[in-house]
Amino acid sequence: xxxxxxxxxxxxxxxxxxxxxxxxxxxxxxxxxxxxxxxxxxxxxxxxxxxxxxxxxxxxxxxxxxxxxxxxxxxxxxxxxxxxxxxxxxxxxxxxxxxxxxxxxxxxxxxx
Amino acid sequence: xxxxxxxxxxxxxxxxxxxxxxxxxxxxxxxxxxxxxxxxxxxxxxxxxxxxxxxxxxxxxxxxxxxxxxxxxxxxxxxxxxxxxxxxxxxxxxxxxxxxxxxxxxxxxxxxxxxxxxxxxxxxxxxxxxxxxxxxxxxxxxxxxxxxxxxxxxxxxxxxxxxxxxxxxxxxxxxxxxxxxxxxxxxxxxxxxxxxxxxxxxxxxxxxxxxxxxxxxxxxxxxxxxxxxxxxxxxxxxxxxxxxxxxxxxxxxxxxxxxxxxxxxxxxxxxxxxxxxxxxxxxxxxxxxxxxxxxxxxxxxxxxxxxxxxxxxxxxxxxxxxxxxxxxxxxxxxxxxxxxxxxxxxxxxxxxxxxxxxxxxxxxxxxxxxxxxxxxxxxxxxxxxxxxxxxxxxxxxxxxxxxxxxxxxxxxxxxxxxxxxxxxxxxxxxxxxxxxxxxxxxxxxxxxxxxxxxxxxxxxxxxxxxxxxxxxxxxxxxxxx
Numbered sequence: 256x257x258x259x260x261x262x263x264x265x266x267x268x269x270x271x272x273x274x275x276x277x278x279x280x281x282x283x284x285x286x287x288x289x290x291x292x293x294x295x296x297x298x299x300x301x302x303x304x305x306x307x308x309x310x311x312x313x314x315x316x317x318x319x320x321x322x323x324x325x326x327x328x329x330x331x332x333x334x335x336x337x338x339x340x341x342x343x344x345x346x347x348x349x350x351x352x353x354x355x356x357x358x359x360x361x362x363x364x365x366x367x
Numbered sequence: 368x369x370x371x372x373x374x375x376x377x378x379x380x381x382x383x384x385x386x387x388x389x390x391x392x393x394x395x396x397x398x399x400x401x402x403x404x405x406x407x408x409x410x411x412x413x414x415x416x417x418x419x420x421x422x423x424x425x426x427x428x429x430x431x432x433x434x435x436x437x438x439x440x441x442x443x444x445x446x447x448x449x450x451x452x453x454x455x456x457x458x459x460x461x462x463x464x465x466x467x468x469x470x471x472x473x474x475x476x477x478x479x480x481x482x483x484x485x486x487x488x489x490x491x492x493x494x495x496x497x498x499x500x501x502x503x504x505x506x507x508x509x510x511x512x513x514x515x516x517x518x519x520x521x522x523x524x525x526x527x528x529x530x531x532x533x534x535x536x537x538x539x540x541x542x543x544x545x546x547x548x549x550x551x552x553x554x555x556x557x558x559x560x561x562x563x564x565x566x567x568x569x570x571x572x573x574x575x576x577x578x579x580x581x582x583x584x585x586x587x588x589x590x591x592x593x594x595x596x597x598x599x600x601x602x603x604x605x606x607x608x609x610x611x612x613x614x615x616x617x618x619x620x621x622x623x624x625x626x627x628x629x630x631x632x633x634x635x636x637x638x639x640x641x642x643x644x645x646x647x648x649x650x651x652x653x654x655x656x657x658x659x660x661x662x663x664x665x666x667x668x669x670x671x672x673x674x675x676x677x678x679x680x681x682x683x684x685x686x687x688x689x690x691x692x693x694x695x696x697x698x699x700x701x702x703x704x705x706x707x708x709x710x711x712x713x714x715x716x717x718x719x720x721x722x723x724x725x726x727x728x729x730x731x732x733x734x735x736x737x738x739x740x741x742x743x744x745x746x747x748x749x750x751x752x753x754x755x756x757x758x759x760x761x762x763x764x765x766x767x768x769x770x771x772x773x774x775x776x777x778x779x780x781x782x783x784x785x786x787x788x789x790x791x792x793x794x795x796x797x798x799x800x801x802x803x804x805x806x807x808x809x810x811x812x813x814x815x816x817x818x819x820x821x822x823x824x825x826x827x828x829x830x831x832x833x834x835x836x837x838x839x840x841x842x843x844x845x846x847x848x
Contacts, residue, residue, distance in 0.1 A: 277803065309819075310799075310812070310815035310816045310818065310819040311804075311812055311815065311816070313811075313815040313818075313819075314809060314811035314812040314814070314815045314816075315811075317811040317814075317815070318809065318811055321811075339445075341819070342445075343424055343425060343445060344425065344819070344822050345785060345788060345815065345818045345819060345822070346422075346424075346425075346784050346785035346788055346818075347785050348421070348424060348445035348446070348447070349421055349422055349447055349448055349783070349784055349785055350447060350783070350785060351447065352447060353445065353446075353458070354458050355444070355458065355459070355460045356460060359457065359458055359460050362457060363454065363457060363458060
């Protein structure tokens with residue numbers, strides 16, 4: 256799992272690549288937690304290049320979502336087809352703001 | 368012409384009908400509400416449709432598939448539900464050829480889509496809204512994505528807002544209440560929504576029925592009945608006024624059904640009189656006075672699809688497996704006893720109240736899972752700590768394989784659709800959460816692990832977890848951690 260962070264103005268973008276699973280979920284969870292605490296309340300988690308995701312990774316996404324809610328911020332998730340499948344299977348699409356690409360995700364912040 | 372259908376209504380206004388499905392999948396005169404929209408599009412030669420879904424998206428995809436049966440190519444995306452149509456459109460990023468059509472798939476419209484498109488194409492406006500009989504038909508023909516009147520597609524907006532509109536003959540039902548749902552069904556049965564394609568064949572005056580249905584002309588006392596497939600209506604049943612009966616419905620002797628809608632998989636008992644009602648399983652909804660009753664007596668009304676964890680051969684297998692495990696574990700009880708007496712003689716065990724798999728009806732007649740007392744020995748090795756839970760398997764409170772048992776308090780905090788997914792799996796002694804999720808894990812981790820298990824549970828996965836459980840039982844972690 257590779258975690259790459261960058262900023263687009265006041266929007267934090269976290270790009271995840273590879274397998275997002277129990278083996279590395281605590282690293283990602285801790286990193287996301289500090290980004291949420293230090294950020295401006297705008298976060299994009301780009302998982303377009305994630306090749307595998309499991310239930311513990313979904314738990315990390317929920318924690319990030321709840322963290323952003325507490326700060327009255329906004330989290331947008333970019334999914335690959337594998338990630339999208341698990342998110343739909345677990346019905347998390349009813350709470351997550353999902354965009355098909357990073358560009359579209361950034362655009363939604365402009366519109367709002 | 369490309370088409371985008373919004374079918375993302377959450378349907379709070381239609382509860383309890385939408386507690387297990389979404390508005391687009393509610394039955395209307397023998398078909399799903401969304402099917403009526405698809406058929407109207409097929410009628411004008413549409414080939415490609417993209418559908419935006421939210422609650423119960425998996426169910427919609429399962430029911431509609433790739434759209435081949437209509438000659439359509441269906442693609443899907445999801446949203447959080449009832450988001451602004453502008454936001455949803457911006458997130459789509461699918462290549463669209465102009466002009467394209469955007470419409471709602473969770474309302475009912477009776478009118479010619481062809482007439483609207485033909486008239487709208489004559490206008491030069493970038494965006495033309497459809498009105499059917501002066502009402503917002505939740506349909507836009509778009510020529511320019513930069514200048515769209517998205518608000519007209521928000522389902523709770525019935526007022527015409529677009530700069531340009533075309534009014535064609537027809538009618539729109541927003542299905543915005545239980546009474547509206549009831550009325551739309553009766554209107555469709557009585558052919559007042561004349562462009563809808565109603566399934567079945569007319570076998571007697573006023574009687575339209577589906578295949579494999581047993582119904583008799585004398586059942587119709589006066590009025591119109593639309594009856595689905597695989598139904599059994601006793602010859603002594605009286606159908607009065609406009610009546611819609613879904614697929615797989617059984618109506619027993621001398622029942623009287625007047626101006627009512629019976630949803631699929633429902634049993635209506637002997638001598639029952641229903642008037643101005645919607646019946647779904649054992650839910651009785653009176654649309655004239657707004658009362659919603661849950662009938663617990665299955666001789667009166669019953670849901671023919673209800674399945675519980677503890678039915679069939681499952682409990683027998685689980686209890687037998689529990690007895691076998693108990694026998695195998697006998698030597699370990701002495702070991703556990705010895706450890707308890709040396710480690711914690713003053714407090715040898717703990718008792719927790721957990722939710723089991725036995726089902727009882729609560730005071731309101733709603734089936735609920737019961738609590739049981741789960742004893743834990745106050746020792747360190749997990750195998751010995753949870754040894755008494757084998758008795759819960761023998762009792763039928765737990766399955767051998769299942770989700771992590773939680774307390775009723777924890778279960779009651781799970782309110783949202785995604786949180787309640789885990790409840791679809793029975794609680795078990797072993798399972799993926801018990802095996803893989805470490806002690807002290809967050810509630811989210813436990814919930815997600817059990818949710819994924821609930822969506823995948825079958826004999827094969829249970830066998831795999833049984834094998835992994837045996838491996839775990841003989842691992843050093845199970846005895847030392």
